[in-house]
Amino acid sequence: MKNREKYILPALLFLVVFAIGALFQRYTAIIQGHNSLFLLTGDYFRETFAAPWPLSHLLESFFMQFYEIPMVGPLINALATTLIFLLFNFILQRIKIPFHNLIAVAGACVCWIFAAMATTPLLLYKMLLISSGVAPAALLLKKRDIRRAEVWEIAIVGVFIIMSALFISLSKEIRSVETTAKVRYATWRGDWNTVLENVTPQSAIDRPEMMPYAFLAMGFTGELGQRLFSYPIQKIEDFDMEGIQSIEGNFFNSLLNYYMGNYNEALHHIFQYSCHFPHGMTNFSLSQMIRYNNALGNYTMVRKYAQILSHNPRYSPSARKLLKRFEGAQDSIPPAGHLSSGARTTTNNPQYDLLQLSLAGINSPIAQERFLCYLMLQGDLQYFVEAFSIFQWDRIPRHYEEALLLAGVNPNKFGISIASQRLFNEISSAMAQMDMPAVDRMAKGTYWEYHFRKQKEGAFESGLEFDL
């Protein structure tokens, strides 16, 4: 075949970029799609054109709305990268640059790498636009005979592509972003097993900021009271993302509050989340606001956000279905004369907030267990015992037994297992003999380990009188 490199090189580039994207950035692309926004409305276009690089942003936003569909993001990125290569190659040929294949693939791969490491693949779209703009000008130049690429050239191009692929696949940062994206996606979908597979006690040593996801997941799998302290939790702030006004914090708190039934607070956080992005809104935010307003019975707002999403090509069909479904639905309205002055409120104090949730009549098992965990993490054992006594347990989770024993309760009255009692006695005995290595060994992964450490730090009093 004449000039076979004309087909082999772009095909190779496309396949490699797609494969790497599919293997190492699949969830990153999905989250990018969530965080984009494309609307066919006047305000959207006005805002886009008021910012720098409007055409690139428009192109990026248009394509990124489809990234939410699995594999589409890697596919589009691969197409964009390949197109960049083809355009670069075309321009370089026209201006008679030697080794144009090599230089073109180098340029495309550099764009690919930078785009892969960035928050969004905007660079790909910028390069696409620039090269699309230059290519017509290059058409005016005289076409020259295309020299067939040497084998060594094709080999070097191949090496370049593979090296780029290796760089991306081995990049710690890219892997970290992909793990975060995977966990976020799984949390949104309620896929708790995937969350726990990806946020393990081991991985949490390097990435403690992911632990709140694991703790939320364990609230659903019923393992929170059993496995909380198998994670390297150092302080109460490791338990959640309270007060963290970052993208991660707002995303997490939005879902956490939704799952606990605190929908106003979920809305609060999704609004905060949206403000991190251009346009102050994202596809994800809109869909979540529909979800939360539906839970609140605020169908006027459901319809409003569905109406807005119907101006997004990707979401339009489902948005229109939603509009039809909620047509005429009446909002739940307050009783006549109702004032909100007596309503329970939340603050930035998680323990207080969880209590308020309960007092507001929201009986969320997730919230209740989290409340117990906060008390343990704070070392407030007396209050823990009181709160614990309110709930019913078929079988008391391990860490709660540990806290109860530390608080000095009658084990038989509470039904604490013999195994926990025995271990506690052994640790007590080792402590009395000042055999601290034995204490550390036996207490590893228990609430006692955490409690003793905090006591040493002077964070709180212990239920036991030990001279440490």
Next chain:
Amino acid sequence: MKLRHYITGVALIAIVLHSCSGAPSESIPSDSYPDIIPDYIGVTIPEGIAKLTFEMADGSKCRYEMEREGDTLWYTVTSWRRGEKKGTLYKPFPVYVSSDPIDPYIAYRLIEPGYESWHNIVIAQRELASYKESRIVSNRANNMGCVNCHTFDSGDPQKMLLHARGKGGGTLFMDGDQVRLINLAQIGVKRQGTYPAWHPSGRYVVFSSNSTLQCFTINEFQPIEVYDTASDIILMDLQTDSVMLVPQLSLESRMETFPSWSQDGSTLYVCSAEAVENVANNRGQVHYRLMSAKFEDGVFVGEPEELFGDDSCSVSFPRYNDGYVLFTHTAFGTFPIWHDEADLWMYDTRSKEALPAEILNSDKAESYHSWSSNGKWVIFGSRRLDGRYTRLYIAHYKGNGEFDKPFLLPQKNFKHNTLRLKSYNIPEFIKGEVKDYEKAVSKLFK
């Protein structure tokens, strides 16, 4: 011959197109008005306002014809559902045209109704005779900080102020091409200014200085309560750039806020409430009264006088015109836009009575409002469309404390009100177009 063929061709095309438009050829007359959105039936509009656009509330298609008879526009609406052979011809509804002129522009802030953070904030202006909206300044100019509380010296587009918060922020004073940035917290009594009120003379500006917080309710119909823990009144003299506390309006035992001047500048109206401990939990006990204070030769004289209020309500945003004070009335608290029960009331300074301006109100919040320069029109924010996103309504003032039915600020397409993801804040009338201050402000924040 060729011309005749051409005309015939065009006519045929027009007929074909009309036939394809979907409009039924026959309509059944109805005795009732059409159910349109927004509700423009019986509203009073100023001469020259941008064309009113509306659609059928039930989503059916419609077309309308408008005919003018004296000071009344008659709209005849025909509606039909897709695929139906017959439409409904509704009883023509009136829209009244007032001969009272209106200021040509309004200014407002556009911001997400988002709680704590923001992304894009724009202080924009809108020409009332068209749909043209343009920027005055955005928060790109101050590195994505907050821009707020814009106010004009007696509606003069050449003279305004606004706050630009964030790093290196302060209060911007615009006077024609001149733009100054002053950090009020660094001069005089070293208090930050919040809600401003420009004295009619143009020399003084009064600010309330507020410590504002908010709390979030658990699955309550009202999601947020915004409250002050403290607020006082400060007076700035623009001739000397000096700022001083107004002692009789800065009592420790009270919170004073929302200052506003009478037309002659001799009286300042404020809202004042007893300071309450733990406001978040006791917010139902916060009741602002309407007060007035006398101002002569640059100083406040005498003690403030309580005009209206009790423990069953709270007053916000007093605005004086023609012997009346238009204010926002709520059950409690100080940030009425989040209160569905918030309504506009009129206090008569002569009879000393206050009554709701019923025709302006709805079952959702009516909040910030301001008068036109001639006192014949009022513009106010209302959440009546969906309960969350504030939209602007304009009403004609008839005199004697009465208004005509308000109308929604016209848009090219009504759907704009649904699709716009920002709320309108602080609507103010202005007497002309304001220049774009983006570049000038950006230079101050480099």
